Amino acid sequence: xxxxxxxxxxxxxxxxxxxxxxxxxxxxxxxxxxxxxxxxxxxxxxxxxxxxxxxxxxxxxxxxxxxxxxxxxxxxxxxxxxxxxxxxxxxxxxxxxxxxxxxxxxxxxxxxxxxxxxxxxxxxxxxxxxxxxxxxxxxxxxxxxxxxxxxxxxxxxxxxxxxxxxxxxxxxxxxxxxxxxxxxxxxxxxxxxxxxxxxxxxxxxxxxxxxxxxxxxxxxxxxxxxxxxxxxxxxxxxxxxxxxxxxxxxxxxxxxxxxxxxxxxxxxxxxxxxxxxxxxxxxxxxxxxxxxxxxxxxxxxxxxxxxxxxx
Amino acid sequence: xxxxxxxxxxxxxxxxxxxxxxxxxxxxxxxxxxxxxxxxxxxxxxxxxxxxxxxxxxxxxxxxxxxxxxxxxxxxxxxxxxxxxxxxxxxxxxxxxxxxxxxxxxxxxxxxxxxxxxxxxxxxxxxxxxxxxxxxxxxxxxxxxxxxxxxxxxxxxxxxxxxxxxxxxxxxxxxxxxxxxxxxxxxxxxxxxxxxxxxxxxxxxxxxxxxxxxxxxxxxxxxxxxxxxxxxxxxxxxxxxxxxxxxxxxxxxxxxxxxxxxxxxxxxxxxxxxxxxxxxxxxxxxxxxxxxxxxxxxxxxxxxxxxxxxxxxxxxxxxxxxxxxxxxxxxxxxxxxxxxxxxxxxxxxxxxxxxxxxxx
Numbered sequence: 001x002x003x004x005x006x007x008x009x010x011x012x013x014x015x016x017x018x019x020x021x022x023x024x025x026x027x028x029x030x031x032x033x034x035x036x037x038x039x040x041x042x043x044x045x046x047x048x049x050x051x052x053x054x055x056x057x058x059x060x061x062x063x064x065x066x067x068x069x070x071x072x073x074x075x076x077x078x079x080x081x082x083x084x085x086x087x088x089x090x091x092x093x094x095x096x097x098x099x100x101x102x103x104x105x106x107x108x109x110x111x112x113x114x115x116x117x118x119x120x121x122x123x124x125x126x127x128x129x130x131x132x133x134x135x136x137x138x139x140x141x142x143x144x145x146x147x148x149x150x151x152x153x154x155x156x157x158x159x160x161x162x163x164x165x166x167x168x169x170x171x172x173x174x175x176x177x178x179x180x181x182x183x184x185x186x187x188x189x190x191x192x193x194x195x196x197x198x199x200x201x202x203x204x205x206x207x208x209x210x211x212x213x214x215x216x217x218x219x220x221x222x223x224x225x226x227x228x229x230x231x232x233x234x235x236x237x238x239x240x241x242x243x244x245x246x247x248x249x250x251x252x253x254x255x256x257x258x259x260x261x262x263x264x265x266x267x268x269x270x271x272x273x274x275x276x277x278x279x280x281x282x283x284x285x286x287x288x289x290x291x292x293x294x295x296x297x298x299x300x301x302x303x304x305x306x307x308x309x310x311x
Numbered sequence: 312x313x314x315x316x317x318x319x320x321x322x323x324x325x326x327x328x329x330x331x332x333x334x335x336x337x338x339x340x341x342x343x344x345x346x347x348x349x350x351x352x353x354x355x356x357x358x359x360x361x362x363x364x365x366x367x368x369x370x371x372x373x374x375x376x377x378x379x380x381x382x383x384x385x386x387x388x389x390x391x392x393x394x395x396x397x398x399x400x401x402x403x404x405x406x407x408x409x410x411x412x413x414x415x416x417x418x419x420x421x422x423x424x425x426x427x428x429x430x431x432x433x434x435x436x437x438x439x440x441x442x443x444x445x446x447x448x449x450x451x452x453x454x455x456x457x458x459x460x461x462x463x464x465x466x467x468x469x470x471x472x473x474x475x476x477x478x479x480x481x482x483x484x485x486x487x488x489x490x491x492x493x494x495x496x497x498x499x500x501x502x503x504x505x506x507x508x509x510x511x512x513x514x515x516x517x518x519x520x521x522x523x524x525x526x527x528x529x530x531x532x533x534x535x536x537x538x539x540x541x542x543x544x545x546x547x548x549x550x551x552x553x554x555x556x557x558x559x560x561x562x563x564x565x566x567x568x569x570x571x572x573x574x575x576x577x578x579x580x581x582x583x584x585x586x587x588x589x590x591x592x593x594x595x596x597x598x599x600x601x602x603x604x605x606x607x608x609x610x611x612x613x614x615x616x617x618x619x620x621x622x623x624x625x626x627x628x629x630x631x632x633x634x635x636x637x638x639x640x641x642x643x644x645x646x647x648x649x650x651x652x653x654x655x656x657x658x659x660x661x662x663x664x665x666x667x668x669x670x671x
Contacts, residue, residue, distance in 0.1 A: 042469065092658045095407060095469065096609065100654035103602055107647025108355070114642045115359050224644070229477045236470055275485040282478040286456060286471065293466035 006268065007139060013257060013264035014144035019218040021256025022155050023048065023210035023227075027234025028241070028248040029158055030206025035238050036166070037199035038179035038304070042098025043083045045231030046105035047204045048211035050075040053109040055212025056222035057116075059124055069151065069212050076208015077201055079105060084200040088193050091305030102231075110224035127217040149217045151209075162245040175199060176243075182306040192306045207231060229282070236285050240292060255281045336664070341610065344660045348652040355648055361641055369639060370631030380630055385518045387626040389587060390415070392525030393580030394601055395618045396532040398608040401573040403536045405549025406461070408570065410454060410472030411577035412601035413479025417453045418446035418578025420483045420501075422585040423592035424491040427502035435508040443524075443582045450578015451571040453479055458570030462563035468570075480597050487594040499594035510587035519587035526619065528576055533615025545569055577601070603646070606654035625650075 027048055034041040041047075054075030059068025079101055086092045132146040132153075166172040177185040178195040185192050214230070215222045233255055241247035258281040265272055353363030373380045394411055401408035426442040433441070457471035493502040510520040536542035547555045548565050556562050580600070585592060607625055611617035632643045 086655070086659070090659075090662055092662055096658050097655060099409070099602065099605060100651045100658070102651075103647050103654070104651025107644045107649075107651060110644035111355070111359065111642060111648065114644070229473070232470065232473050232477075236474070239467070239470065273485060273488065275481045275488065278481040279478050279485070282474045282481075285474050286478065289460060289466055289471060289474075290456070293460050293464045 009264055009268040011144050012268075013260065014141065016260025016264055017253050017257035018145060018148065018152060019256070020259035021252040022152055023214040023218065023230055024233055024237060024255055025155050025249055025252035026158075026206045026210030026213065027231055028237035028252055029162060029245060030203035030210070031234050031238035032162075032241060032243065032245065032248060033175065033199045033206075034196075034203040036175045036179050036243060037196045038182060038306070039087065039196050039200055039203075040094050040098070040235075041080075041083065041200060041203050042095055042235070043079060043101035044098075044203060044207045044234055045227055045229070046098075046102035047076040047079045047083075047207035048214070048227045048231045048234075049102075049109055049225070050079050050105045051208025051211030052215040052226055053113065053211075053222055055208070056124070056215040059212075059216050060122060065124065065128065065216050068216050069209060072212025072216075073205045073208045076206070076211065077204040080200050080204020080207075083204070084197045087305070088196045088200060091307065094305075106225055113222065113224050121221050121223060124216055124220045126220065149213075151213055151217065155213075156249070159245045159249045166243065166245070178306075186306075196306075207234070210234075233281060233285060236289070240288060255284060258284050339667075340657075340660050340664050344610070344653060344656040347656045347660075348649060351652045351656070352645070352649040356641070356645070359641075361639065366635060366639060366641060369635055370628060372631070373634040374627030374629070374631030380627075380634070382517045383630045384623070384626045385522055386588060387630055388622055389519055389521030389525040390580040390584040391600055391604055391607075391622045391626060392522075392529050392619065393576050393583060394604045395608055395611075395622055396525075396528040396615070397573045397576035397580070398604060399529070399532050399536065399613050399615060399618065400545070400576065401569060402608060403542075403549060403613050404545040404565075404569040405552075406566065406569050406573065407469045408454065408457075408472055408573045408577075409469055409602070409605075410457065410475045410479070411574070411580075411604070412597070412599050413472075413476035414450040414453045414574040414577035415581040415584075415601060416483045416597060417479050417581070418450040419581030419585045419592055419596075420486050420491070421449040421578070422446045422582035423501040423504075423589075424486070426504045426508075426586060427591070430504060430508050438504075438508065439510060439586055442586055443579060446582025446585075447575040447579040450581065451575040453578070454570045454574030455567075458567045458574075461570070462566040476601075483592075483597075484594045487592055493591070501591045503591040504586065506590065509590055510583070519583075521583035521587035524579075524583055528579070529615040529618055532576070533618075536613075603650045606650050606657065609654065610657055 027044055031041055031044055034044075051072035055068040055072025057068075058071035059065045062068070083094075083097060083101055086097050087094045127149045129147050130150050130153075135146040136142045138146070166175070174185065174190055174195055177188075177190075178192050178199070182192040185195065210230070211227060214227065219226065237248050237251040237255070240251060261277050261280060265277070349367070353367070356363040356366055374384050375381060394415065397408065397411050397414075422442040422445065425445050426438055429438045429441060453475060454472065457466075457468050457475055460466035460471055461468040487501055488499050491501045493500055495502075510524075512518055513520055513522065536546065544555070544560055545565060545568075547558065548560060548562055548569070552562055555565075584598075589596075603625070604622070607621040608618055610621050628649070629643070629646060632641075632646045635641050635645075636643045
């Protein structure tokens with residue numbers, strides 16, 4: 001047990017939690033925006049995977065990881081655009097379309113990857129790291145938190161930024177109204193569909209970015225189906241956070257830690273079956289839902305298309 | 312949030328103004344999306360440099376028009392039909408059981424653990440019965456947590472059942488590697504049920520007897536849901552839980568019952584696949600049939616008889632597609648693309664149909 005308390009283990013655990021947590025954080029924050037506006041975005045898993053695929057492909061072909069992130073965001077947004085047109089524009093069932101998009105992206109990316117790389121999995125060079133002067137010297141926390149890719153810092157900065165947006169701005173109020181009382185928003189002269197459309201696009205961008213981070217920074221490689229449920233965990237994070245970005249962050253780090261425990265335990269010299277470790281994040285989700293499920297509050301008009309005049 | 316795409320389209324809701332319009336209606340909302348999905352997916356093939364006609368032709372030839380392929384197609388139908396039965400119960404009762412893949416796999420593990428062990432002490436018939444029942448029971452148990460959470464805490468079952476599937480895939484591997492490992496092989500797998508003791512094949516062919524079980528499951532589920540008081544209760548819970556409560560129905564209890572029946576069929580599907588086809592379970596095996604059955608059940612508008620037809624064609628597509636992966640070099644992931652297109656275009660067709668009928 002002493003092996004678990006060494007600096008090396010704690011650093012590995014925290015570093016892993018951040019690497020695995022950032023995609024969850026981005027996905028969770030993105031999903032939160034959709035849910036606030038009243039759209040249950042089940043397609044987020046597909047958006048992440050598209051971001052991972054396109055992000056990796058562009059980074060690999062151009063040799064420019066930053067360009068890869070732009071492509072990842074664009075990929076996530078492209079899937080989100082389809083979702084927005086079908087679910088917000090036409091009012092189709094959000095769950096059916098969400099599942100359809102996830103399945104389609106899974107199949108399409110696996111197919112494209114096969115035709116481009118056959119069964120090889122080329123690697124990207126190690127990710128760019130920007131140490132924060134001073135803070136990086138701290139023991140354990142320093143190398144784990146303050147010697148990372150800039151996107152990690154950016155993702156953390158998004159948390160207070162979004163909290164401010166939701167609480168203090170008219171835009172935040174507009175988003176909430178679209179989810180809680182779309183009719184009121186309509187009366188105020190703001191088009192509910194436009195608000196929701198933009199919210200879904202934002203989700204796509206965040207999910208795509210998270211996927212691209214997963215492929216380009218955390219793994220350095222694209223493997224078909226690599227998101228493995230991270231998007232769905234993002235949905236759970238958004239559900240449990242009850243609209244607060246800070247809670248998404250806490251959840252992302254906790255679930256990221258569960259995801260990365262395998263590596264950390266290996267550093268500590270313990271050999272626990274991988275299958276058992278892989279169960280951890282999902283077991284954690286279920287445990288949290290059992291304990292706090294009743295409190296997972298969702299907007300009143302979530303999942304329902306808004307039709308003017310309909311009751 | 313009802314599970315039905317369009318409840319008015321439930322059987323009998325179709326246009327009654329003459330057979331010609333009814334036929335046109337059927338073509339629009341059923342054949343339309345199928346054809347459109349084939350064309351759209353064909354364009355994907357074309358973009359990848361594969362001749363779609365050659366591909367579809369090969370798939371049809373291999374999955375439908377060769378005797379060997381047809382037998383494989385009919386055998387593959389068995390688990391898919393059970394999964395369709397699982398989804399019909401759940402969707403008609405307004406429950407999104409998206410965890411059937413996990414329930415399927417846990418059922419499969421149960422059968423693979425029980426059957427090779429029991430065969431040493433019990434006659435073959437009894438072994439099959441116990442192993443299949445065990446699969447259904449464990450499948451149902453795997454849905455208990457999402458069921459209780461949905462029934463008593465109003466926690467969205469889409470998320471919980473998906474989580475239980477991810478959990479179940481790893482748990483199944485763990486069970487195979489640590490608990491039920493066959494010490495006689497180097498591959499991590501369970502002990503094997505001898506071919507002679509598996510589900511009997513039909514009429515001297517290689518078609519698994521599981522097909523009969525699958526057909527019975529879908530038909531019974533269809534009749535129970537549409538023709539019995541119990542089915543009416545479940546449908547009421549799905550369509551209007553508030554009304555169901557006012558009618559004195561125990562909504563939480565019925566919700567748990569729906570989960571148990573649905574997941575039980577999913578577990579049984581896994582059992583049938585092991586007892587009829589594989590005889591054992593290898594670690595890492597996860598065919599993930601479940602999510603692909605969802606579009607078929609929607610396409611059938613939760614009608615069991617229509618589901619049988621669609622499952623048949625989908626099985627042929629799977630068998631042909633698996634063969635094409637080896638021969639033409641198009642991975643079977645293509646089937647996922649086709650299924651996704653089908654699901655999305657189906658929703659679109661329902662929307663267009665709804666608008667057309669409103670306008671007309």
